[in-house]
Amino acid sequence: MSMQGSSVLPSAAATTISTSEPSQQSKREDWRKAKELEEARKAGTAPALTDEEGRDINPHIPQYISTVPWYVGYGQPTLKHQRPQAEKEKEFSNITSWYKKGVKEGNLATKYRKGACENCGAVTHKKKDCVERPRKIGAKFTGDQIAPDEHAQPNLDFDYDGKRDRWNGYNPEEYEAVWDEYAKIEEAKKQLKSQQLQEMAVGELTTERLERDSDSDADDDKYADDFDMPGTNFDSKRRITVRNLRIREDTAKYLYNLNPNSAYYDPKTRSMRENPFLNKTAEESKFAGDNFVRAVGDTKKMATAQLFAWDASERGTDVHLQAEPTKLELLHQEFAVKKDDFKANQKGSVLERYGGAEHLNAPARELLLAQTEDYVEYSKHGNVIKGQERAKVKSKYQEDIYNNNHTSVWGSYWKDFRWGYSCCHSTVRGSYCTGQAGKDAARGNINVRQDDIEEEDEEEAPKSLVEQHRDKLEREQKKRDKKKKKKKKKRRHHSSSEDSNSDSNEEDEDEIKKKKLLEALKKEAAHQREAERLLAMDERKRPYNSLKAMDSHAEPTEEEMEAFRMKRKRFEDPMSHF
Numbered sequence: 001m002s003m004q005g006s007s008v009l010p011s012a013a014a015t016t017i018s019t020s021e022p023s024q025q026s027k028r029e030d031w032r033k034a035k036e037l038e039e040a041r042k043a044g045t046a047p048a049l050t051d052e053e054g055r056d057i058n059p060h061i062p063q064y065i066s067t068v069p070w071y072v073g074y075g076q077p078t079l080k081h082q083r084p085q086a087e088k089e090k091e092f093s094n095i096t097s098w099y100k101k102g103v104k105e106g107n108l109a110t111k112y113r114k115g116a117c118e119n120c121g122a123v124t125h126k127k128k129d130c131v132e133r134p135r136k137i138g139a140k141f142t143g144d145q146i147a148p149d150e151h152a153q154p155n156l157d158f159d160y161d162g163k164r165d166r167w168n169g170y171n172p173e174e175y176e177a178v179w180d181e182y183a184k185i186e187e188a189k190k191q192l193k194s195q196q197l198q199e200m201a202v203g204e205l206t207t208e209r210l211e212r213d214s215d216s217d218a219d220d221d222k223y224a225d226d227f228d229m230p231g232t233n234f235d236s237k238r239r240i241t242v243r244n245l246r247i248r249e250d251t252a253k254y255l256y257n258l259n260p261n262s263a264y265y266d267p268k269t270r271s272m273r274e275n276p277f278l279n280k281t282a283e284e285s286k287f288a289g290d291n292f293v294r295a296v297g298d299t300k301k302m303a304t305a306q307l308f309a310w311d312a313s314e315r316g317t318d319v320h321l322q323a324e325p326t327k328l329e330l331l332h333q334e335f336a337v338k339k340d341d342f343k344a345n346q347k348g349s350v351l352e353r354y355g356g357a358e359h360l361n362a363p364a365r366e367l368l369l370a371q372t373e374d375y376v377e378y379s380k381h382g383n384v385i386k387g388q389e390r391a392k393v394k395s396k397y398q399e400d401i402y403n404n405n406h407t408s409v410w411g412s413y414w415k416d417f418r419w420g421y422s423c424c425h426s427t428v429r430g431s432y433c434t435g436q437a438g439k440d441a442a443r444g445n446i447n448v449r450q451d452d453i454e455e456e457d458e459e460e461a462p463k464s465l466v467e468q469h470r471d472k473l474e475r476e477q478k479k480r481d482k483k484k485k486k487k488k489k490k491r492r493h494h495s496s497s498e499d500s501n502s503d504s505n506e507e508d509e510d511e512i513k514k515k516k517l518l519e520a521l522k523k524e525a526a527h528q529r530e531a532e533r534l535l536a537m538d539e540r541k542r543p544y545n546s547l548k549a550m551d552s553h554a555e556p557t558e559e560e561m562e563a564f565r566m567k568r569k570r571f572e573d574p575m576s577h578f
Helices: 024-043 173-203 206-217 288-293 300-313 325-354 437-442 448-462 465-486 493-538 558-567
Strands: 382-385 413-415 419-420
Touching: 173 300, 300 325, 493 558
Parallel strands: none
Antiparallel strands: 413 419
């Protein structure tokens, strides 16, 4: 070609420049010739480049692909750097292969093998890698309960795609358990929803349950795609919701009652479920709450129709509440008529077989519980003056049950901190009634030996300090009386002075004992308060040996014992709490 054969003569200025560094003009000329040659090769007028194997190189290949990098080291045009390198190729594992999990099935080893795990006896791992519970005596020494061997893991070498396959080793059969669990949850939700609609239909749905369900309804739209119910075709993309919309002229719900303790207003759903006008009648109040609307009108009728549609769909009848409302209404009416006829026939057959139809002819419930013509007049004390007194309402507990010939119930008598029967004044629960004789015996009218009574009293309860002191004074008085009779003649003129001295001594002793008793009572009260404080404290924070008595080795005095008896809590006393 003339283009290739033409050459540009160097100028006189260029001849003076060194040949080691070409001029800027020669670089520009070489680049122009290379571009012209490239265009000619693409047009087919010039032969294409060939590689070392004699194959033509496509001139349309981009330059960044055909250009050989400097580190490859080729000195001629080639595409060998873009082809697989034979010396670097190796066999990769299959993308579907994965590590085998679990243990080997089949025959198990019965004796320990050399080199196996000393703990469980498996050959595939050592003792430090064993995941079983450490045995007290390993399988190496016992030879019992040799664990099965795990599968020998293959040496998998994945390629680029195999290393980045996130689903490699996934078993879809293991996901069936998750699927079954969610299916059971959805079925339970359907049954719960059906039960709630059934309760709404019969008017048994409470306000609290309505509030709780209305809160959960706000999240139904998020799961609209997974919404599945018999006889329902739900598409979230075509759903049009106009709830919570109001015109600007309406008063906002939260402005009806500005009391912060009034009905709660939810700004997210714009709902106020409770009634803000609790002290006003329905006619005076402008707004009765959102739950009022859900429990009046055709809400119950709609819920009953929806339940009937679901039951009919489960039994094979193709009917839908929104798609075919007329068909559903006719089927529902027909079903109601057949249901009433069936109940009437069943009732008639039962009455015909067993009888008792005369008991069904009772007055209406409104007449039984309404006003009557009976006139009753009461006095200011509540006694009936005219008319018949209303019958007492019976309790659910058993009443007027008299055991062992008693004419009164247990607990109708109370004396000396003990319960008993009022008919015989007996304080023994299982005693036999003795009537007036028991009352006389309790009052002391029957002559009973004083010694026996004193023995019984001593057996029943110990004497108090005051009673012991009174007995002591009586005995001393008797002794003094005897001495007075003997010395009456000899020391008559000194008798008055001796009596006065003895009385003064007795008065001093009484005052001393009273002071000791008061001190013992204060000490016992402080001790009880300290014990209650320690018992109410946490056991971990309680001081060591804090409940141990300070003077446990010392014998208590009479005043301390009397204070203990007076301050002791009697849990068996039913009146101790009052």
